[in-house]
Amino acid sequence: MRMNLYLLILAHAGPGSVERLVRFFDVPGFRIGLHVDAKSEAAPFEAIAQRFDHVACIGPRVDHLWGDWTMMDVHLNAIRWVAGQTDVSHLVVISADTEPLRTAEAIRDYFAARPGKSVVDGEPWRPTGRVHRHSHTYYSPVQRWLRRKGQERIQNWVARLLPRPEAEYRRFPEKWQVMLGRGWYGIAREHWAALLDFCHDEQGAGARYFKGTLVPEEHVFHTYLHNAVPDEVEHVRIMYADYGPARPPVLDAAEITRLKAETDYLFARKVPLIP
Numbered sequence: 001m002r003m004n005l006y007l008l009i010l011a012h013a014g015p016g017s018v019e020r021l022v023r024f025f026d027v028p029g030f031r032i033g034l035h036v037d038a039k040s041e042a043a044p045f046e047a048i049a050q051r052f053d054h055v056a057c058i059g060p061r062v063d064h065l066w067g068d069w070t071m072m073d074v075h076l077n078a079i080r081w082v083a084g085q086t087d088v089s090h091l092v093v094i095s096a097d098t099e100p101l102r103t104a105e106a107i108r109d110y111f112a113a114r115p116g117k118s119v120v121d122g123e124p125w126r127p128t129g130r131v132h133r134h135s136h137t138y139y140s141p142v143q144r145w146l147r148r149k150g151q152e153r154i155q156n157w158v159a160r161l162l163p164r165p166e167a168e169y170r171r172f173p174e175k176w177q178v179m180l181g182r183g184w185y186g187i188a189r190e191h192w193a194a195l196l197d198f199c200h201d202e203q204g205a206g207a208r209y210f211k212g213t214l215v216p217e218e219h220v221f222h223t224y225l226h227n228a229v230p231d232e233v234e235h236v237r238i239m240y241a242d243y244g245p246a247r248p249p250v251l252d253a254a255e256i257t258r259l260k261a262e263t264d265y266l267f268a269r270k271v272p273l274i275p
Contacts, residue, residue, distance in 0.1 A: 016274030
């Protein structure tokens with residue numbers, strides 16, 4: 001039986017960009033789930049899903065915030081959504097501002113050649129510099145409120161004043177090495193159940209630890225997979241993004257052409273959103 005690849009497309013704007021991706025991946029072997037940020041109007045995206053048999057808008061919709069556990073809620077909900085589909089081999093996360101660098105068939109075949117293996121980059125996290133401040137500074141309810149109000153500078157200032165907590169949930173289990181990677185990956189179905197347990201709100205060691213950090217989507221799956229099942233992980237970054245000093249710049253056509261010719265990435269971001 002041919003196994004399908006399930007693409008989770010994260011969107012808050014750009015229905016034209018989403019439709020472009022949906023058409024690009026309208027070939028055998030793909031299913032697509034659209035998650036639309038709860039702050040955004042869903043109707044344009046729902047209209048796309050109604051026109052294509054391989055597409056569905058998934059729920060529950062989450063009002064997510066960059067760097068917050070709500071981003072993990074989106075990924076975990078997608079795993080729960082797709083878990084009942086027995087003909088899906090991998091869940092692959094991309095966003096509306098993603099540019100495929102290979103053909104749809106090549107991307108499908110890439111994962112078909114890796115049954116039972118999750119494709120997740122990662123490196124040991126070190127508490128130094130900007131990564132320390134933005135990834136593992138204690139994240140209090142006050143800081144979350146400030147960030148939702150658009151006061152990120154004040155939130156960062158508050159973070160420097162707050163001591164790191166000594167609560168039990170900050171002590172990571174089994175002396176595992178906390179890992180850092182990108183929030184764009186391909187997770188094999190063989191690992192979905194274990195990751196859901198790891199991130200269980202009350203019992204999961206991953207949730208207890210990472211809910212006290214920033215940008216958990218760049219740590220949680222990476223930490224579990226690279227520690228618990230390292231032989232079942234392919235250490236590859238599938239998404240190109242040049243973060244530089246801050247957020248990734250918008251890529252132009254010349255850069256996309258260069259990436260296709262000179263790199264092995266499957267995807268790149270960011271490209272301009274199409275309304």
